[in-house]
Amino acid sequence: ASDAFTIRRLGNDQWQAPAGAGLPGRLTRNWLLQAREPGLHPLVSPRFQGRLPQDNGTSDPLSARAATLFVKIDQAPQQPVASLLTLSQQLSPASGAREGEPVIRTLTLVMEGGDGNRLTLPGLTGPAALPAGMQARPDGEQQQERFLAKGALRFERQWRQALTATAPGDYLLPAITLPWFNTRSGRIEYARLPATPLRIEAGAQAQEAFTEQNHESLHW
Numbered sequence: 001a002s003d004a005f006t007i008r009r010l011g012n013d014q015w016q017a018p019a020g021a022g023l024p025g026r027l028t029r030n031w032l033l034q035a036r037e038p039g040l041h042p043l044v045s046p047r048f049q050g051r052l053p054q055d056n057g058t059s060d061p062l063s064a065r066a067a068t069l070f071v072k073i074d075q076a077p078q079q080p081v082a083s084l085l086t087l088s089q090q091l092s093p094a095s096g097a098r099e100g101e102p103v104i105r106t107l108t109l110v111m112e113g114g115d116g117n118r119l120t121l122p123g124l125t126g127p128a129a130l131p132a133g134m135q136a137r138p139d140g141e142q143q144q145e146r147f148l149a150k151g152a153l154r155f156e157r158q159w160r161q162a163l164t165a166t167a168p169g170d171y172l173l174p175a176i177t178l179p180w181f182n183t184r185s186g187r188i189e190y191a192r193l194p195a196t197p198l199r200i201e202a203g204a205q206a207q208e209a210f211t212e213q214n215h216e217s218l219h220w
Helices: none
Strands: 005-015 028-034 039-043 047-053 059-065 071-074 082-092 105-111 134-147 151-163 169-173 176-182 186-193 196-201
Touching: 005 059, 028 071, 047 169, 082 176, 082 186
Parallel strands: none
Antiparallel strands: 005 028, 039 071, 047 059, 082 105, 105 151, 134 151, 169 196, 176 186
16 A cells, blocks of 8 residues: 555466475465655555464464565656557558548557556647648557566557548658657667658549439339
8 A cells, every 4th residue: 555656456366385284385466556756655565364273273363464665766757668668550551542542550559667548659640740631530549458477567559540642642651759768778768660651542533423314213
């Protein structure tokens, strides 16, 4: 328990049975701590309660708590903080599309050892996000978190856009740069997507309207 942290359970409890009768076993439980503010904050241990068997068949109450742990939290930079961060994108269809047909753009951000819930990706919206003659509509967003066996929290978020062009031609999607603070190196680093060319082919000719008189009618 701590007012300075957001605390969440991670995974399931792990029980390591004793090697033999009378020997100790081990129960492991994991939590994820995300600090709300910098400073030196106390972290109070949960209390373990149970029954201690006796030789005469009875049991005595057992209650134990570990010593309070003090955790020092440094001031976070303005950039996202993580131990690993990657940024990638995928276009479908990859070779472009015809005029009026959408191109689905999926951007995927993966980070470990950081909090991605408040993460935003610059360059997705605004007048400078797309070349002239191209429009983007949101096509869904999803995110997931999972706890890795090596002890890190992996966060993944995807943004989907439907890109359409008003005229055929060659377009260049602007580059995207995301600065982030690497907790391993202690430096600001940059996740980059280079400018991406996109070719839009001319659409098929519209069929001529059918003007022949139709003698059938439908009465409403």
